[in-house]
Amino acid sequence: MTATDACATPLDRDDPAVLVAGLVKRFGGTVALDGVSFSVRPGELFGLLGPDGGGKTTLFRILTTLLLPDDGSARVLGLDTSTDLWAIRSRVGYMPGRFSLYPDLSVAENLDFFASVFGTSVEAEYDLIAPIYQQIEPFRDRRAGALSGGMKQKLALSCALVHRPDILFLDEPTTGVDAVSRREFWDLLAGLRAGGLTIAVSTPYMDEADRCDRVALIQKGRILAVDTPAGIVDRHPLPILRVATPDRYRSIQLLRSYPHAHSVYPFGESLHYTDARGDVDPAALASELRAYLDRQGVLQPEVEPIRAGIEDCFMALMDDPSLEPE
Amino acid sequence: MNRPENVSGPAPPRELRLAQIQPAIEVRSLTRRFDDFTAVDAISFDVQAGEVFGFLGANGAGKTTAIRMLIGLLAPTSGEARVAGHDVRMEADRIRRRIGYMSQRFSLYEDLTARENIRLYAGIYGLSDAAIRERTETLLNRLRLDSHGDTLVRSLPLGWRQKLAFSVAMVHEPEIVFLDEPTGGVDPITRRQFWEMIYEAAQNGTTILVTTHYMDEAEYCDRVSIMVEGRIAALGTPAELKAEFGASTIEDVFVQLARPTAEIAAGMAAGSAGTPTSRTMPSG
Numbered sequence: 324m325t326a327t328d329a330c331a332t333p334l335d336r337d338d339p340a341v342l343v344a345g346l347v348k349r350f351g352g353t354v355a356l357d358g359v360s361f362s363v364r365p366g367e368l369f370g371l372l373g374p375d376g377g378g379k380t381t382l383f384r385i386l387t388t389l390l391l392p393d394d395g396s397a398r399v400l401g402l403d404t405s406t407d408l409w410a411i412r413s414r415v416g417y418m419p420g421r422f423s424l425y426p427d428l429s430v431a432e433n434l435d436f437f438a439s440v441f442g443t444s445v446e447a448e449y450d451l452i453a454p455i456y457q458q459i460e461p462f463r464d465r466r467a468g469a470l471s472g473g474m475k476q477k478l479a480l481s482c483a484l485v486h487r488p489d490i491l492f493l494d495e496p497t498t499g500v501d502a503v504s505r506r507e508f509w510d511l512l513a514g515l516r517a518g519g520l521t522i523a524v525s526t527p528y529m530d531e532a533d534r535c536d537r538v539a540l541i542q543k544g545r546i547l548a549v550d551t552p553a554g555i556v557d558r559h560p561l562p563i564l565r566v567a568t569p570d571r572y573r574s575i576q577l578l579r580s581y582p583h584a585h586s587v588y589p590f591g592e593s594l595h596y597t598d599a600r601g602d603v604d605p606a607a608l609a610s611e612l613r614a615y616l617d618r619q620g621v622l623q624p625e626v627e628p629i630r631a632g633i634e635d636c637f638m639a640l641m642d643d644p645s646l647e648p649e
Numbered sequence: 650m651n652r653p654e655n656v657s658g659p660a661p662p663r664e665l666r667l668a669q670i671q672p673a674i675e676v677r678s679l680t681r682r683f684d685d686f687t688a689v690d691a692i693s694f695d696v697q698a699g700e701v702f703g704f705l706g707a708n709g710a711g712k713t714t715a716i717r718m719l720i721g722l723l724a725p726t727s728g729e730a731r732v733a734g735h736d737v738r739m740e741a742d743r744i745r746r747r748i749g750y751m752s753q754r755f756s757l758y759e760d761l762t763a764r765e766n767i768r769l770y771a772g773i774y775g776l777s778d779a780a781i782r783e784r785t786e787t788l789l790n791r792l793r794l795d796s797h798g799d800t801l802v803r804s805l806p807l808g809w810r811q812k813l814a815f816s817v818a819m820v821h822e823p824e825i826v827f828l829d830e831p832t833g834g835v836d837p838i839t840r841r842q843f844w845e846m847i848y849e850a851a852q853n854g855t856t857i858l859v860t861t862h863y864m865d866e867a868e869y870c871d872r873v874s875i876m877v878e879g880r881i882a883a884l885g886t887p888a889e890l891k892a893e894f895g896a897s898t899i900e901d902v903f904v905q906l907a908r909p910t911a912e913i914a915a916g917m918a919a920g921s922a923g924t925p926t927s928r929t930m931p932s933g
């Protein structure tokens with residue numbers, strides 16, 4: 324790296340906080356990232372949504388300078404992740420997916436350690452970490468290894484924040500965490516975002532998209548779409564109906580054999596049916612399906628047109644690679 | 650998938666079967682303490698044969714401890730449980746032969762191929778050589794894994810591994826299958842395909858007890874229990890629970906019930922005990 328470049332380029336307000344272009348990473352014969360491009364704006368809460376094996380962790384490791392890409396480029400805060408690594412490291416906060424604090428140090432010792440590595444102190448940064456750290460401060464003398472999952476997560480977030488980073492990378496902070504703790508964690512992130520921090524967070528839970536300003540859907544190392552959650556949903560190409568019947572298993576089979584069915588999936592207590600005809604009127608389609616199920620002896624089927632959700636969109640994009648925009 | 654050779658003609662309607670057969674799982678005041686800590690606090694419930702039963706709770710609520718008792722890996726401190734008609738305390742090995750178990754990540758040997766994993770488990774469960782051969786090919790075929798039967802499990806995509814793990818848990822045609830967060834991290838289509846495998850098994854009479862952090866999956870279950878602080882705080886069909894708690898989703902019910910837990914934890918830190926949730930439904 325060239326130290327002059329690294330320190331002499333303050334980030335313009337309109338420059339992207341993260342700019343990734345054509346990123347490729349291979350591990351042996353496995354292509355972990357297959358030409359990934361997107362940007363994150365300053366102050367944005369950006370979500371990277373996708374299942375395991377999608378490339379989320381590899382991408383975050385490249386953005387935090389822990390891994391070199393095979394091709395393409397990645398800039399964080401205007402700095403090149405391949406050449407300006409030391410400058411980037413002092414300005415990013417990173418919370419890896421696996422708990423990686425010192426289990427034999429206490430809560431307070433972990434936090435002091437991370438503060439001192441970055442040349443600061445917990446006292447100096449207390450106002451920033453307080454909303455999170457205060458929740459675990461009663462346990463400040465407990466060994467980090469003996470904390471509950473939710474408390475470990477809050478300590479890890481405190482440690483990632485203690486040097487007042489300009490951008491935060493959180494790799495699957497809510498995986499394996501129950502629904503209540505997940506909600507609380509996202510509330511914390513919303514608070515940090517309101518303070519102006521740029522945050523990139525990955526998750527396999529599609530329902531968390533709504534907590535983000537924009538999201539990228541990622542699968543098998545490729546970006547399926549990048550947009551606001553509403554923008555992603557608006558792009559769903561086919562009419563979609565919610566079907567509720569007492570006999571879900573049989574209704575799935577029946578609907579799949581309907582001549583115009585494009586896909587049928589269970590969603591909670593009901594089913595989502597998408598029709599292969601993109602131009603059919605949803606209300607007319609609902610009556611058509613109701614009549615069909617009725618003829619098949621399904622009692623009192625409830626059928627109504629609905630707006631697609633993020634998960635519908637993810638599945639639609641997975642189904643048909645030709646719909647991939649990038 | 651199960652026992653088709655014994656059944657002549659169509660199976661009776663599912664509701665009828667659920668009502669007629671003795672419970673697959675019967676739990677009465679089941680309790681487990683570790684020193685001063687009561688991980689499972691006198692829980693009682695039944696799971697009917699062929700039912701898909703969602704076993705929910707916050708991290709640390711006691712689900713895993715309860716499941717470990719039900720599959721005979723951990724002795725209860727007090728109370729009783731019968732699984733497939735057998736007492737968990739006295740007849741743990743008979744129970745283990747009649748149940749299947751799949752946990753999120755550790756059910757398969759990654760250094761063995763898909764075919765070897767099926768054969769290994771089938772052998773452990775005492776299937777005959779002929780049955781092992783037949784069952785292995787049937788399962789690989791059903792999973793559309795025929796051409797990947799000799800691939801190391803480590804090299805299979807996660808979704809396939811999880812479907813394979815489920816099949817392996819079903820290889821000895823158990824009456825009851827325990828699934829501990831079976832769908833973590835898989836893509837939404839695979840997640841749904843997995844649930845269709847669950848439905849299919851339930852249609853064939855297998856009882857399913859499943860834990861999950863995906864609250865939409867809770868709504869796929871016939872009935873759901875929600876554990877809070879070692880107790881069953883709510884139990885019913887998804888529709889019943891939503892009506893009882895005035896919630897539009899099971900996630901809302903879950904948050905209403907489990908939210909006080911976080912406050913209790915904070916209260917304990919400050920030195921006060923706090924009371925568990927006031928909304929406790931009689932179970933069963």
